[in-house]
Amino acid sequence: MKCPYCDSESIVFRGYRYNDRTKKRLRLCKKCGRKFTLHDGYWRMRFSRKDIMKAVSLYEKGFSLAEAKKHLERYEGIKVSRWTILCWYNKYGSGKRKE
Numbered sequence: 332m333k334c335p336y337c338d339s340e341s342i343v344f345r346g347y348r349y350n351d352r353t354k355k356r357l358r359l360c361k362k363c364g365r366k367f368t369l370h371d372g373y374w375r376m377r378f379s380r381k382d383i384m385k386a387v388s389l390y391e392k393g394f395s396l397a398e399a400k401k402h403l404e405r406y407e408g409i410k411v412s413r414w415t416i417l418c419w420y421n422k423y424g425s426g427k428r429k430e
């Protein structure tokens with residue numbers, strides 16, 4: 332497990348954070364001192380809306396998932412799995428993908 336801000340692995344468990352309905356494990360990074368929760372918050376911190384829309388638009392333009400992944404890595408510096416791109420597309424895409 333790594334800190335989403337600085338990639339340090341010195342993470343300590345700092346109890347729980349309560350939302351309306353959910354309980355999340357709160358972690359503290361000993362290196363940069365920031366607190367974060369995993370799962371929910373994690374990906375949102377790593378990828379901006381702009382990154383996500385870039386990935387989705389590549390896929391919509393007719394790139395395959397593998398091609399979109401490669402392109403994002405090479406030209407945008409975004410490391411993402413094919414599965415993640417597909418998830419983003421299902422969530423944010425227009426549903427009008429060119430075949």
Ligand SMILES: [Zn+2]
Pocket residue numbers: 334335336337338339360361362363364365
């Ligand atoms: Zn950190």
